[in-house]
Amino acid sequence: MSNDLNLEDFLPYRLAILSHSVSHSIATVYYDRFDLSIPEWRVIAIVGRFPGLSAVEVAERTVMDKVAVSRAVTKLIKNGRIDRQFADADRRRSILNLSEKGLALHNEVAPFAMKMEADLLADLTEDEVEVLDTVIDKLYAKAQLFTAPEPESLPQKR
Numbered sequence: 001m002s003n004d005l006n007l008e009d010f011l012p013y014r015l016a017i018l019s020h021s022v023s024h025s026i027a028t029v030y031y032d033r034f035d036l037s038i039p040e041w042r043v044i045a046i047v048g049r050f051p052g053l054s055a056v057e058v059a060e061r062t063v064m065d066k067v068a069v070s071r072a073v074t075k076l077i078k079n080g081r082i083d084r085q086f087a088d089a090d091r092r093r094s095i096l097n098l099s100e101k102g103l104a105l106h107n108e109v110a111p112f113a114m115k116m117e118a119d120l121l122a123d124l125t126e127d128e129v130e131v132l133d134t135v136i137d138k139l140y141a142k143a144q145l146f147t148a149p150e151p152e153s154l155p156q157k158r
Contacts, residue, residue: 015139026116034109039064039072040081041109044098047082048106051097058096081105 007013023038030036036044042062047053050061059069073096076082081102087093098106121129 022120026113029112029116030109033112034105036105036109037072037075039068040076041113043069043072043076043096044081044102044106045110045113047096048098048103048110052095054093054095076102 027038030038030041034041042064043058046058046061050057053061055069055073056066058064058073059066062069073082073084077084079101080099083097083099083102085095085097087095121132124132
């Protein structure tokens with residue numbers, strides 16, 4: 001095995017390029033058609049599926065940065081797409097639910113998102129889609145085993 005790295009053949013790079021390409025295409029359509037960013041759509045999708053989550057729980061379920069979730073939630077509240085209440089026991093914990101406007105948007109975007117997924121997978125056979133799902137699950141599980149180096153073991157800037 002060679003120590004030469006061919007970036008175009010490097011799996012993490014290829015996955016990043018694929019993810020970016022698909023996300024960029026979807027983001028453009030979501031913004032143009034629905035005035036919605038990808039983080040905002042992810043918040044709507046997860047709160048639509050699991051009403052009553054906190055922003056922290058949304059971040060955990062979507063594996064999104066807490067700041068990105070917070071910004072998306074703030075904009076969605078401002079636009080009347082999400083309702084936020086505060087838990088009686090802990091006023092610091094907010095509870096998020098789709099508003100009527102948010103639910104209507106969810107019900108409009110969800111079928112569109114599913115069609116985009118179907119179009120993306122259209123050239124694959126059922127067996128290939130099943131293998132792809134299995135491979136993605138295995139790679140994700142393996143990636144969860146990797147840990148970032150401890151801060152003290154990282155090279156220090158001078």
